[in-house]
Amino acid sequence: MFKLKPLLFCCFTMAASTALAKSDSVDINIDVQQPGAVLNKNIYGQFMEHLGRGIYEGIWVGEDSDIPNQDGFRLDVLQALRELKVPLLRWPGGCFADEYHWRDGIGPRDERPRTVNSNWGGVIEDNAFGTHEFFAFAELLGAETYVNGNLGTGSPREMVEWLHYMTSDADTTIVRERKKNGREKPFKVDYFAVGNESWGCGGNMTPDYYADLYKQYSAFLKAPEDNMPKFIASGGTDDQTEWTRTLAEKVKPSWSLRMDAISHHYYTIPTSDWEVKGSATGFPEEEWFSALHRTLRIEDFIEENIAILDELDPEKKIGFYVDEWGTWYDVDEGTNPGFLYQQNTLRDAVIAGLNIHVFNRYAERVQMTNIAQMVNVLQAMILTDKEKMVLTPTYYAFKMHIPFQDATYLPVSIDNTPEYNHGDASIPAISASAAKAKDGNVYLSLVNTQLEGEVDVTLDEVKQVQGQVLSSEKMDEHNTFEQPENITPKAYSVSVKNGKAVVTVPAKSLMVLNLGQL
Incomplete structure (x- = not known):
């Protein structure tokens, strides 16, 4: 729930999907009381x-x-x-x-x-x-x-x-x-x-x-x-x-x-x-998944190098x-x-x-x-x-x-993170990042990695939910010189009733929401 106390809680209710973990819901916690570093532009x-x-x-x-x-x-x-x-x-x-x-x-x-x-x-x-x-x-x-x-x-x-x-x-x-x-x-x-x-x-x-x-x-x-x-x-x-x-x-x-x-x-x-790196278009689900799986490895590499710097450059x-x-x-x-x-x-x-x-x-x-x-x-x-x-x-x-x-980074944690499984491997089905921007508003960025299965997000104690979503039915959707608007961000907003709003994050999508000044 978005409250003026250490944590903001967003309840995620998962739509049925074989790619997800069995858990019916997951919480995202945004810590507004202990902001992190400034996100250098x-x-x-x-x-x-x-x-x-x-x-x-x-x-x-x-x-x-x-x-x-x-x-x-x-x-x-x-x-x-x-x-x-x-x-x-x-x-x-x-x-x-x-x-x-x-x-x-x-x-x-x-x-x-x-x-x-x-x-x-x-x-x-x-x-x-x-x-x-x-x-x-x-x-x-x-x-x-x-x-x-x-x-x-x-x-x-x-x-x-x-x-x-x-x-x-x-x-x-x-x-x-x-x-x-x-x-x-x-x-x-x-x-x-x-x-x-x-x-x-x-x-x-x-x-x-x-x-x-x-x-x-x-x-x-x-x-x-x-x-x-x-x-x-x-x-x-x-x-x-x-x-x-x-x-x-x-x-x-x-x-x-x-x-x-x-x-x-x-x-x-x-x-x-x-x-043989793989094709930019016309790729199978295996390469959708493997690309996402491999891109996430960067976090391990960053952590390992930062650990060395923390040891040798504590200042x-x-x-x-x-x-x-x-x-x-x-x-x-x-x-x-x-x-x-x-x-x-x-x-x-x-x-x-x-x-x-x-x-x-x-x-x-x-x-x-x-x-x-x-x-x-x-x-x-x-x-x-x-x-x-x-x-x-x-x-x-x-x-x-x-x-x-x-903007100023706001720590995000996800409890009971659902998984997107393919073969013997898995990655988180949901990724999130939040920050308080220079305009005073809190912005939430969400990625749904799975090819099937939307996510309903319940937000409590918010005044507004508006932003954009980038998604498509085709996993290799792209723009061409002949059709330059095959895929563009679409405006997204939902009504807020008694401080509560439900946001639907489509499969294979990126969404950025302005949650207002919280």
Whole structure:
């Protein structure tokens, strides 16, 4: 019951379903008296890499394009991302970052060198989108910035000079060069990473070797105090914990050494087989379930790494950033395998909701995450085809959660959690997350993971229940350029009588409700 005392109780009455546990009801408890951490808005961050059509065509078309644009940025995508209230952009990679030399992307565009993108498709990179274009785009969106430095093929001097070029206002030759290139004031760099995936495409390094390199490079990375970014070390992936432990043990912050966070990457692959990942559409129930089952493993990996940080950094000075996450399927048939283009369905929206719930639970350490990627790549918000654009179910999942940006986490517990069973495995049938938003209202996010079986939720002592629900009869429902509104959020509200309301959460759905000021 929603009462002004330690716990708010929501009674769930389960509709009949063979996928559910035998229990007829389950309680969700929301603790309004002991709020948790602030949900940093950057938990809802985005990732953009020089990969396929993620930037070129997806974001940047150039001023001379027939596609309507503002200073080279396509207007339809720009407007859609503004409506999404994108809080943070990560660039230029990814694997691309450790082969990116920043000087290739400054100066007159027709004079910039043409290089080969050896990581993604072997296509020509004309460097039309570089430092100035990235910051111009971020400023158009009102987003914070996260820049990945080149550790793999760069040098300390190259990284130092790039940071100086971006952040300084001193009368140096490099700053004069930036001003000559059209930017008088320094750029605002909020986060700066030393390398990316150093365990793999960033150099195939060991944790110890990388830790030593991090200390060497970061010792020289300087910026004005009022424009000093947070510095991020490249951490592990999947179930790796040795990167977090090694970095926390070997990199001791001092006046000349900063490490504000350690990154981590985790991708959801339905089959767990990198060679045959599974299809983005037309998949069987087995792959619906396996994708959800595997995406939830991220909570174990976050817990294990945070336990190490709690041991070695009890003052909680080091954040744990999941700066690449999302679904990864076989590329759509007929597309360049190096472009990582895949369709986006209701399954992806449900997976996004589940991950958001996990990130919210660990917001004290997980102060930033970046879904991979924003446009046309992997679990994208937006897909384009030349002049055409379509919004994906994942876009709507993020848009529904805008009130959670910078909200205050409210702990949620579920008693007698029902299960969704498939074969010998099971996952929770219901997932929930709650927060008190900056507008003073309490928002409740719910995911029903099962393919069949709706859930009736009884709420007591509430004044309003209104929000949106994203669901469909088809588990692979998706939007196309021909039918862009196959799946969109639907308004949802129920009447409140004597402080009580009954909410029905459909099967395979994501719902976000505004419960008012409680």
